[in-house]
Amino acid sequence: xxxxxxxxxxxxxxxxxxxxxxxxxxxxxxxxxxxxxxxxxxxxxxxxxxxxxxxxxxxxxxxxxxxxxxxxxxxxxxxxxxxxxxxxxxxxxxxxxxxxxxxxxxxxxxxxxxxxxxxxxxxxxxxxxxxxxxxxxxxxxxxxxxxxxxxxxxxxxxxxxxxxxxxxxxxxxxxxxxxxxxxxxxxxxxxxxxxxxxxxxxxxxxxxxxx
Numbered sequence: 001x002x003x004x005x006x007x008x009x010x011x012x013x014x015x016x017x018x019x020x021x022x023x024x025x026x027x028x029x030x031x032x033x034x035x036x037x038x039x040x041x042x043x044x045x046x047x048x049x050x051x052x053x054x055x056x057x058x059x060x061x062x063x064x065x066x067x068x069x070x071x072x073x074x075x076x077x078x079x080x081x082x083x084x085x086x087x088x089x090x091x092x093x094x095x096x097x098x099x100x101x102x103x104x105x106x107x108x109x110x111x112x113x114x115x116x117x118x119x120x121x122x123x124x125x126x127x128x129x130x131x132x133x134x135x136x137x138x139x140x141x142x143x144x145x146x147x148x149x150x151x152x153x154x155x156x157x158x159x160x161x162x163x164x165x166x167x168x169x170x171x172x173x174x175x176x177x178x179x180x181x182x183x184x185x186x187x188x189x190x191x192x193x194x195x196x197x198x199x200x201x202x203x204x205x206x207x208x209x210x211x
Contacts, residue, residue, distance in 0.1 A: 001027040001044035003035040003061065004077075005053040013048065013077075016104055023111070030054075032061030033167075039065050039072065046111055049094070051078045051085060052153065056167050059092050059150045066093035075114045077107060082201060083128040084141040084149075086121060092146045096120035141201060143185045151178045155191070156198040 002017075002025055004010050010028050017023045027042040029035035033056040039047060047065065051058035058076060065072045075096040076089045086097040095114045098107050102122040113120035121129070144152065147168070154164045161179070165172045188194050 001025070001029065001035070001038060001042060001047045003029045003032070003047060003053075003058065004050040005030045005055075009050075016107070017111075020108060032056030032058055032064070035061045036064045036068070040068060043069075045073065046114055047072065047074045048077050048107075048111070049074055051076060051080060051089065057150050057153060059088055059146050059153075060168055062089065062092035062094050063146055073114050073117070075110055075120075080203075081124055081128060082141075082203065083125060084201070084203075086125050086129065087142055088144070088146050088149045090119075097125055098122040099124055140186050141203075144182065148178050148182050148185075151175060152182050152194075152198070153203060155179060155182070156195050156203060 002010050002013050004013070014025045014028070017025055026044055027038040029038045031053045035047070035049065035058075049058045049062060058078070062074050062076075065074065072093070074094045075098065076086070076094045077098050077100060078085060078089075079100045081099050081101070089097050095117065096110045096119060098110045098120070099122050101124065106122050110120045110122070141149070150168065151164060154167070159167075161172045161175045164175045168175075183189065183194060186194065186197055188197055
């Protein structure tokens with residue numbers, strides 16, 4: 001199953017994967033909520049999942065799918081090269097993380113690895129993780145839970161508390177509490193500081209904000 005909110009991107013994935021002798025795309029989804037429903041219906045062997053999508057994101061979808069089926073095999077295929085995204089995806093239950101800047105062969109190899117229950121990372125993410133561990137300036141993002149990380153992503157996209165609550169199927173009070181905890185963990189005092197930090201840590205960029 002392919003999960004990405006861009007139809008042209010999904011078409012490219014589908015064309016690539018269906019050229020492989022033993023791969024078939026049996027379902028596609030445009031966001032995390034649809035991915036969860038399609039997973040329950042189609043039970044794909046492998047799910048290739050984006051993280052940042054309109055509506056419910058990939059991290060929430062991974063968590064929900066893994067709760068439904070602990071044996072689900074999920075590979076994240078994302079534009080984000082920040083190692084914190086890979087850490088959060090693994091915490092949610094993904095077996096692999098490949099960046100969209102990787103060669104097509106890297107994605108194909110990663111799918112085979114995930115099929116065999118092997119953890120796999122594209123080289124750029126593996127290097128970024130190694131450098132982060134060697135550095136003394138460990139990112140505060142790693143302190144966040146998967147749910148907090150997903151809420152942070154939506155907050156800095158200027159989503160309202162109600163929109164976040166509706167998207168994640170939680171109460172507005174839970175979102176408000178998480179908002180407070182996120183700011184405390186990241187040591188910021190305002191939403192402006194939170195947005196600046198998100199840009200600095202490559203969670204979002206200025207192009208995202210102007211889109």
